Amino acid sequence: MARKARSLPARAAVTAAVTGVLVAGVSACGASADDDAHPDHRSFALHGRTLTVDSDDAGLEIVAAKGNKAGTVQVTRWFEGKVVVGGGPTVSWSFQDDRLRLRMHCSGLIADCSAKYRIEVPQGVGVDVDEGNGSVRAHGFADALGIHTSNGEVHVTDSTGPLDLRSDNGPIRAEAAASRVHAETSNGPVDLTLGRVPDRVDVTSDNGPVTVALPRAAYHVVKAESDNGGVSVSVPRDDRSPHTVSADSANGKVTVRTAN
Structure with a gap:
């Protein structure tokens, strides 16, 4: 499921240009997932005894939750982002074969995005995390x-x-x-x-x-x-x-x- 970012206040930014060509992938720092006051939440059914987390670009907090319902993984997501000259930034999550896949798309002339997740895992479950950048x-x-x-x-x-x-x-x-x-x-x-x-x-x-x-x-x-x-x-x-x-x-x- 993909989610488009909400509009953010304008920030000062440095624009890069080459004669007649706009160069994609120039990033500006500043977006913070902590500014997301309305995070998204999902529950996923876990069938085995090991959860795999596959994330490309986000901060992760993973906890063994005592009160978590057996067989259920609870995920909360915070996201803020803005792209100038390019497609709107999106985040997505999917769950298949006990693998939680987290992705973020954020590219353009000026791309400024930030995502973080809190993943609550039932006790008695092992976890294997593969994080690209975070x-x-x-x-x-x-x-x-x-x-x-x-x-x-x-x-x-x-x-x-x-x-x-x-x-x-x-x-x-x-x-x-x-x-x-x-x-x-x-x-x-x-x-x-x-x-x-x-x-x-x-x-x-x-x-x-x-x-x-x-x-x-x-x-x-x-x-x-x-x-x-x-x-x-x-x-x-x-x-x-x-x-x-x-x-x-x-x-x-x-x-x-x-x-x-």
């Missing part, structure tokens, strides 16, 4: 949670299920009690604070510092390395421990410490 926040999951964004921050809180967190360009943060954590970013810091002793932690950053804060226990530190930065490991170490930690950065300090 931040992803997730809260309250006891089942497996996988998040990949090509450009944006990943932030997970209050979750106990296994975490697989990836960002091609953006920081990764987690304050959780997960038993297993994989966190990987090509450009950005990784900061994990775990509230219970994990079975396995595997963290990598190609460009950014890595910090892993762990409950007091003995750990088998498989690797703690940095190609360009300091390394500090202050947790008790025991190569016989079943709790393993691997943390490395190609460019940034690596810290593995006991949580305060």
Whole structure:
């Protein structure tokens, strides 16, 4: 289902022109989904135990909702946008085979659009997120949670299920009690604070510092390395421990410490 944007107040903008030709795709910053006072809402029937979220360009907040009706995914959408010389901006959502597909079309001489979603998932359901351009926040999951964004921050809180967190360009943060954590970013810091002793932690950053804060226990530190930065490991170490930690950065300090 597509929705056209409401008219917005005029903004000052810089117009780009080439003799005899208008060049599409010039963007102006300023639109904010937070300005949408009348968000849209939809409910989708979930048939399995895993929800896939496929989004091209939006901020996502995904929560495991205690009061959510079993088998139903509740989605709220905020959107603001304006296009000068081009088609009207639109957003759409669809749901098939337990895949929620979120799309935004915003192109023209001057294109200024912003979308965000709150996705409420029944407890007992795992989530797999593929985000093209936008931040992803997730809260309250006891089942497996996988998040990949090509450009944006990943932030997970209050979750106990296994975490697989990836960002091609953006920081990764987690304050959780997960038993297993994989966190990987090509450009950005990784900061994990775990509230219970994990079975396995595997963290990598190609460009950014890595910090892993762990409950007091003995750990088998498989690797703690940095190609360009300091390394500090202050947790008790025991190569016989079943709790393993691997943390490395190609460019940034690596810290593995006991949580305060």
